[in-house]
Amino acid sequence: MSEPTHHSGHEMHHGHGRPEGHHGHGEHGGHDHHAHAGHASKTTWRMAASATLHCLTGCAIGEVLGLVIGTALGWATAPTIVLAVVLAFFFGYLLTLIPLRRAGVAWGAAIKLALAADTVSIIVMEIVDNGVMLVIPGAMDAGLTTGLFWGALAFAFLVAFLVTTPVNKWIIGRGKGHAVVHAYHH
Numbered sequence: 197m198s199e200p201t202h203h204s205g206h207e208m209h210h211g212h213g214r215p216e217g218h219h220g221h222g223e224h225g226g227h228d229h230h231a232h233a234g235h236a237s238k239t240t241w242r243m244a245a246s247a248t249l250h251c252l253t254g255c256a257i258g259e260v261l262g263l264v265i266g267t268a269l270g271w272a273t274a275p276t277i278v279l280a281v282v283l284a285f286f287f288g289y290l291l292t293l294i295p296l297r298r299a300g301v302a303w304g305a306a307i308k309l310a311l312a313a314d315t316v317s318i319i320v321m322e323i324v325d326n327g328v329m330l331v332i333p334g335a336m337d338a339g340l341t342t343g344l345f346w347g348a349l350a351f352a353f354l355v356a357f358l359v360t361t362p363v364n365k366w367i368i369g370r371g372k373g374h375a376v377v378h379a380y381h382h
Contacts, residue, residue: 251288252360255321259280263276277326288314296310325353325356
C-alpha cells in the first residue's frame with residue numbers, strides 16, 4: 197500500500213494510517229475497504245435506520261428501567277435521569293456485545309468494537325430524548341401510571357430516532373459507528 201508518511205504517528209490511535217491488517221476509510225482509488233461479501237458500500241437510509249433502531253432498543257430498555265427504578269424509589273428528576281442514562285448506555289452496549297461474543301470476538305475486542313459502534317449514537321439519542329422529556333410540561337412528574345408520562349416518552353424516543361438516524365448515516369458513511377461491527381452481523 198502506498199501511503200503518505202505524514203500519518204505514521206497516528207495509524208493505530210486515529211485510524212488515519214493503513215498498517216498491515218488495518219482497514220481504512222475506503223478512500224483509495226477504485227476500491228472500498230468497507231464493502232464485503234458482495235454488499236454495496238453506499239450507506240443507505242435503511243442501514244442508518246437499522247443502526248439507530250438497534251441503539252434505540254438498548255436505550256429504551258435502559259431508560260425505562262431507570263425511570264421505573266427511580267420513580268419506585270421516590271427519587272427526584274435529576275438522579276432518576278442519571279440512572280436512566282447510565283442504564284441506557286449499559287443496555288445499548290450490551291445489545292452490541294452479545295452478537296459480537298456469539299461471533300467469537302474476544303471480550304476486550306468486543307468491548308472496543310461496541311464502544312466504537314455505539315457511543316456517538318447513544319450520546320445523541322440520550323441528549324435528544326431526555327431533552328424532549330424535560331421540555332414537555334409535567335412529563336417527568338407525571339408518574340409511571342399516567343398516559344402523559346408514557347406518551348411523552350414515546351414521543352421523545354421518536355424524536356431521538358429521527359434526529360439520530362441522519363447522524364448515524366453520516367457516521368456509517370465514514371466507516372465509523374455501526375460500520376465497525378457490520379461484518380459480524382452476517
